[in-house]
Amino acid sequence: MSELRTYLRDILSGDDNLDRACKTIPPESCREVRWNFTSNVANGAASKLAEQIAGPNLILPWLFQLIGAPTWMFGFLMPIKQSFSLLPQMVVAGRIRQLPKRKWVWTGAGVLQALCLLLMIPAALWLPPLAAGLLLLLLLIVFSSASGTASVAFQDVLGKTIDKGQRGKLLARRALIGGILTTIAGLLLNRSQLTDQGLAPALILICVAAGLWGLAALFFALIREFPGAVKGGRNAIGESRAGLEFFRRERGFRRFILARGLLLAVELATPFYVLHAGKLLELKIQELGSLIIAIGAAQIISSPFWGRLADQTSRKVMAYGALLGCASALLALVLNLILDQSLRYAGYLLVFILIGLAEAGVRLGRKTYLVDATPQDERPTYTAFSNSAVGVLAMLSGVSGFLTQWWGATAMMLIIALTMLGAFFACLKMPEAERMLESTED
Secondary structure (H helix, E strand, O other): OHHHHHHHHHHHHOOOOOOOOOOOOOHHHHOOHHHHHHHHHHHHHHHHHHHHHOOOOOHHHHHHHHHOOOHHHHOOHHHHHHHHHHOOHHHHHHHHHOOOOOHHHHHHHHHHHHHHHHHHHHHHHHOOHHHHHHHHHHHHHHHHHHHHHHHHHHHHHHHHHOOOOOHHHHHHHHHHHHHHHHHHHHHHHHHOOOOOOOHHHHHHHHHHHHHHHHHHHHHHHOOOOOOOOOOOOOOHHHHHHHHHHHHHHEHHHHHHHHHHHHHHHHHHHHHHHHHHHHHHOOOOHHHHHHHHHHHHHHHHHHHHHHHHHHHHHHHHHHHHHHHHHHHHHHHHHHHHHOOOHHHHHHHHHHHHHHHHHHHHHHHHHHHHHHHHHOOHHHHHHHHHHHHHHHHHHHHHHHHHHHHHHHHOHHHHHHHHHHHHHHHHHHHHHOOOHHHOOOOEOO
């Protein structure tokens, strides 16, 4: 029993294989690695569970269906989440650099995300479908903007408090524990005796997710971050010019942005799978719990592998994630040809496992790649510029909702599969992280 406790403690603290010689973080931060590793993992577990039980990929599309919102709104859920998570980052990056401690940015953003979710509850209960849908989209815009601001701060705090070579492991532990908790939540939903298939179950999940975002904010506030450099902070125009200069000068950075833009297909795919599954199967709260289990199981299965591989070659993690995403889309297309409902249901569980594996790999790979590739003082600019560039593409992808309405979910998934295949080859063309800045053009 004591060995089990020690093993679990080491998983949380990262102390099972920590290199005591910190090479890329200040000495004072090195002394706090174990505490910061644990706090960061706890933050990730809470936030990742919150994302799964009340996110725009699974639960919010279901909520929009329950309130009777117009179909075109459905197609804007993930594009809004992606674009407004990414576009504001160029504005906030320079501001964040002016703060000696950046953890409070994430903490404040986490609290704001919790408030946005709580405000969704009265909107869904008391407003007519069109007004409720519009207000939910507006709240999602604020929620996503807070998420994007937190992302810049997270990358910077990660680079300041966790040594290179341990970051992939930390991100994997966050995903692993988040996956375990997600699986437990899915099991509870799957085994629930709820006969009410109306708003109540969805609103309960949203309320629980709001509490989890508050808890995640608390955990991030507990990170022992030492003051960093505050010089060189630029306004949005200055950040844009600096980012454009990096983009013009560094071929490896351009290839990263191209690959990441194509990898958007992996992160935008899930709502279309929900729509397609809804046409093939009649989804109830219990079946939705099964899909949540599939996503959680994918995180559990993949996290240790992705983490170890990311610390060796995050480029290949992104490439393999794209390939798994392509496989998930092709499998979903094949399910159109199967008439047996039980086989369709089993097939869709596998689809969600594959897209869960893909999404976990893509997220972990791209985060580890950029943190490892960029210098600490310019990391917020690299992060903000790449995210803003991809955010523009995410905004344009909002037309996918109209395309789905015109052509159907099947045609949309074929487009997604081809885009993921292109992302796979784009990732293979990228240099390894430590060589991204070597290919500089004068």
